[in-house]
Amino acid sequence: MEGCQNSQKGYECGKMILGIEFGSTRIKAILIDQNHEPIVSGSHEWENQYVNDFWTYSLESIWVGLQDCYSKLADAFNQKFQHPLSAVSAIGFSAMMHGYMPFGKDGDLLVPFRSWRNTTTGQAAEQLTELFQFNIPQRWSIAHLYQAILNGESHVADVRYLTTLAGYIHWKLTGRKVLGIGDASGMFPIDGSSQNFDRHMMELFNSKVAEKNYPWRLEEILPEVAMAGNPAGFLSEEGARLLDPSGRLQAGIPLCPPEGDAGTGMVATNSVAEQTGNISAGTSIFAMIVLQNKISKVYPEIDIVSTPAGKPVAMVHSNNCTSDLNAWVELFHEFSSAIGQEVSQPEIFERLFQKALEGEADCGGLLAYNYFSGEPITRLEEGRPLFVRMPDSRFSLANFMRMHLYSAIATLRIGMDILFIDEQVRIGQLLGHGGFFKTKSVGQRIMAAALNVPVSVMETAGEGGAWGIALLAAYMLNKGSGESLESYLSKRVFTGAPGSTIYPDQEDVRGFAVFMGRYKEGLIIEKTAVQSMK
Known part of the structure; x- marks a missing residue:
């Protein structure tokens, strides 16, 4: 393909790999070369909507967002190479795990997409956990399905396929009803020996709902489970037009199994x-x-899921992290505009995050709850963002910002204590990625103090899950005979990868412990707010 080559880097248009991930607030696409290095990217901002008591994204927003994201990537490519993007060697799709997307016999979505953020399945999650003797979190697809059954929702009888957001997009672009094992492990428990959905638990579920006389069995409506490295279909002509309405992108491109954002985060x-x-x-x-x-028993705070290669993973998930923090930063952004001192939002983030490091280790007695939505770890079906202080609390900007950083990770700490203290899980360091770590050193230092573990951030961490799913597509294409995903990443991708590590500061560790004591005692305030502010 002439006009589309860079001999210095050694890549050509048709040899690049495309990865696209649907995050909670951004859809991102990235092209990588044969050396796994990013070439160009594109993104589209989007937000969930709270409609009829459910957090959701519309089908229209999914496809508009995907096409806009890809269009921006293609434009960036054209500007860089003076040639339209028409071919890549492989594609991978990733998205937020869990949730509920049930489809009927004609392929129509039966109810609006219910995302991971919903906390409406407590009854189902509790009953299924007891039935399986395996923790089923509220976010999981099977909890949503069973809650719909408990609610007597009429659409359940019409379900012919149940999948996740990544599985849905992959299906529409390839015609294959398949899901990577990491994403699948957030739908229904995986049997480690078969690397497939647990057949015994499926039989327990089928028996549990047998009296309903539905025209389906669970194994008939779940997607095929695929391991990392396996091919998972090809981009169809219809799929190519869905992704690129301009008509330039060629059909026939191979796709790797679609994965969840947790799996691509592990890879990245x-x-x-x-x-x-x-x-x-x-x-x-x-x-x-x-x-x-294996961990010794069932904990409602701990999910057991899988890596994209099928290894068991303990997952501690908190629904809320940076939303409240971002809201406060936006308030300061508005203030700068109001006084005629316009400061960019990235600069405000930078300055406020750095200011947090000047705060007292225990935040001076300040307390906040960042709960925009419900939080299963602390047994809350809904959330109310709160800021609380005593008359003698030391209310300074530094303490205020440090408090919000602490609050963003406090609920995670509750779950991590089970692994580190109760189960004696040992780990040398944790790798951080995501918006919390964007400001150099600040998020790392706070996280290291919160968990009392060294925290490392790689320079590539900002590329996130889109890069992670592109790496999985590269593994599918390039792996050697018998080459494991772990070996491929360590030897071919991350050898000598630059990054930084921050070790826990013991004064910070003690300060965070004081904050956590206050946080746990004050949960009654949050619970009361939820009950009284309907």
Whole structure:
């Protein structure tokens, strides 16, 4: 393909790999070369909507967002190479895990997409956890399905396919009803020996709902499970037009199994081997620890999911992280405009985050809850963002900002204590990625103090899950015979990768412990606010 070559880098248009991830607030596309390095990217901002008591994204917003994101990437490519983008060697799609997308026999979505953020499935999650003797969080697809059954929702009888957001997009672009094992493990439990949905638990579920006489069994409506490295279909002619309405992108491109954002986060931080772990901190926050041994019992705070290669992972997930923090930063942004001193939002983030490091280690007695939505770890079905202080609290800007950084990760700490203290899980460091870590050193230092573990951030961490799913597509194309995902990433992608590590400061560790004591005692304030502010 003439006019589209860079001999210095050694890549051509048709040899690049495309990765696209649907995050909570941004859809991002990235092209990488044969050396796994980013070439160009594009993005589209979007937000969930609260409609009829559910957090959702419309189908229209999904496709408009995807096409806009890809168009921006293609424009960036054209500007760089003076040639339209028409071919890549492989594509991968990733998206937010969990949620509920049930489809009927004609392929129509039966109810609006219910995303991971919903906390409306408590009854179902509790009953299924008891039935399976395996923790089923409220976010999981099976909890949404069973809650719809408990609610007597009429659409359940018409379900013929149930998948996630990534699985839906992949299906529409390839015709394949398939899902990567990492994303699949957030729909229904995985049997580690078969690397597939747990057949015994499926039979338990089928027996549980048998009296309903639905015209389907669970195994008939779930997607095929695929391991990293396996091919998962090809871009169809219709799919190519869905992705690129300009008509330039060629059909026939191979796709890797679609994955969830947790799996691509593990890949993007090289955290897929046993006793490695990473933390993704953005709209939500979750830690993924690849287990060497099974944990001793069922904990409602701990999900057991899988890496894209099928290894068991302990996942601690908190629905809320940076939304409240971002709201306060935007308030300061408005103030700068109001007094005629316009300061860019990125600069305000930078200055306020750095200011937080000047605050007292325990935040001077200040307290906040960042709950925009419900929080299963603390048993709250809804959230109310709150800022609380005593008359003698030391109310300074530095303490205020430090408090919000602490609040963003406090609920995660509750779950991590189970792994580190109760289960004695050992880990040398955690890899951080996501918006919480964008300001150099600040998020790392706070996280290291909160968990009392060294926290590392790679320079590539900002590329996020879109890069992670592109790496999975590259692994599918380039892996050697018998080459594991762990080996591929360590030897071919991350050798000598630049980054930084921050070790816990013990004064910060003690200060965060004081804050956590206050945080746990004050949860009654949050619970009362939820009950009284309807």
